[in-house]
Amino acid sequence: MFSDLYESVLLTSSSSALDSLKPLFEYYENYWVKTIGIKRWNVYGFRVKTNNNAEGFHNRLNLRIAKHHPNIWIFIRCIQGEEIRFSHVLIQMIGGLTCRTKTAATNAIQQRIDTLYFRYQNNDITVDELLLELSYVVAKNTTGKRKK
Secondary structure, X not given: OHHHHXXXXXXXXXXXXXXXXXXXXXXXXXXXXXXXXXXXXXXXXXXXXXXXXXXXXXXXXXXXXXXXXXXXXXXXXXXHHHHHHHHHXXXXXXXXXXXXXXXXXXXXXXXXXXXXXXXXXXXXXXXXXHHHHXXXXXXXXXXXXXXX
């Protein structure tokens, strides 16, 4: 898909725009595609797609400590409280309590993304059409009309 996108940019960009984008594409391909590998950063197909859990934990920890430079005893007390909280959550999960359900809007967006990728994988749409349609799915306030 990356090579398809790259080829599309090559064909549709002016030479000055292409010259300015070339270092970006080289960096992206050499580092993120070849060195790191797509499987390490692409979340397509995963149930959890964000690090919101980790960010939520750090936010809660910062709020509970409520100091910029806590002493070790405040920190230990806070960590002990987090351990108790985690134990309660674990008991609830073992007891069958489920996590918060996704909203209908979130499910609709995910269904649209899944459908687009399915159509792309079956060669029903081009990479340009996939990216265009994905931009409509994730854009917040699009006022322009889609090209047919």
